[in-house]
Amino acid sequence: MLSVPLEVNLSKRNHSGNKPDSPLMENSTSQSQKQTFLSHGSSSTTSKIKLYSHYRSSCAWRVRIALNLKEFRRLSPLGFIPVLVDGDFVICDSYAILLYLEEKYPQIPLLPVNLKKKAYNLQVANIVSSSIQPLQMIGLLKSIEEKVGLEEKLSFARHHITKGFNALEILLQKISGKYATGDQVYMADIFLAPQISNAVVRFNIDMSMYPNLKRINEAYLEVPAFQEALPERQPDAVTLDVTS
Template sequence: MALESIEPQKLKLYNYWRSSCSQRVRIALNLKGLDYEYKAVDLSKDEQFDPEYEKLNPVKYVPTLVDGEVIVADSFAIILYLEEKYPQHPLLPKDLKKKALNIQIASIVTSTIQPRQNLPVDIDFIEGRFDLDKKLLWAQHYLNKGFTALEKLIKDCAGKYATGDEIQMADVFLEPQIHAGISRFEIDMSKFPTLARLHEAYMKITEFQAAVPEIQQDAPTGS
């Protein structure tokens, strides 16, 4: 008797349209050519606190990846998982120096910049105590600080993309942060010519275009 073929389970990505953490995972999935089911978690309605979602992600943030029986929360962990399991279009180079640079850039984005503009961490704290102008200035301060460091780090090593002529992990983390800086936080990108040039390059790539927040299925109309 012939065995029935078992179809692999489709990846599921629990994410939010405007989350830069979610955007970077969407880019990585697209670059690796991985089909996935888009599961929207509306942060504006506090859906991340739903008990069913908490079972997947105890920290109650986005994104969360479900790959069969494997559940991975946190965008950095998800991308490293994808890199190990799905080696097509590798995002980390074999050269140790360049690999370390890619990880360093990703770490600056995730630890120095993004948390300071993160909705449940600092922005809500600031908004509850100060006016909207102060809220914007708070985010701009940390974005400018981080972008200044990134500009210095990559200006002499960037090629077509952040660390050379191949799209790698640094690019996956940089673009969502640059996009947020421009679209949400009014950052003057003329101060960061390398980052501005990279943004233009990313926006010509289909896999990056498909991950843009404003075109996601849960994005509000006219966003």
């Protein structure tokens, strides 16, 4: 396992930034995972949390964005990533990790106070994490390819991505601002950014069919927290054929 020490100091930065899935088994552990260490806390007390990750995993990608936004950088029983280690506490599953970070480090919130906006963020996150991303996991697609062939595998993944994107596009027409649910980055954005990127890179989805998603995704590229979480900027990043 590659261990990469990274440390940053807690500082003030807002959500606007003013200061693709793994070609391996998407959620499984591998030698190219990394440990990411980021410091958090006050000047008098500093602890470290560890993120076990893979640079192309969209689930780990979500958590990297959240850690960057919040400005601090016994393993998974299923052998899945990402895994967050905070002292003697270990938690896996990106959704659970994000909610844990939200509760423990509330200074820069991932969910808005407004109840309706909060519900919209959770709705977007659930569409991605339940109706799109699990149906493009490498293990599932490999099984489909072995049974019915490459074209059927790609058709299956593209069908579920476009179905989810159609739903998201309709939803975002009502609620989006500069970002998914307004002019601040929230949890919906953390789920959307990796999913959109993977849809384009791995499955050649034409984003011109989804103008709101396309516009919002372009805005993410200007936010430092999103830039720093990009797969190609991770210490374990390698050049691989993402279509395989």
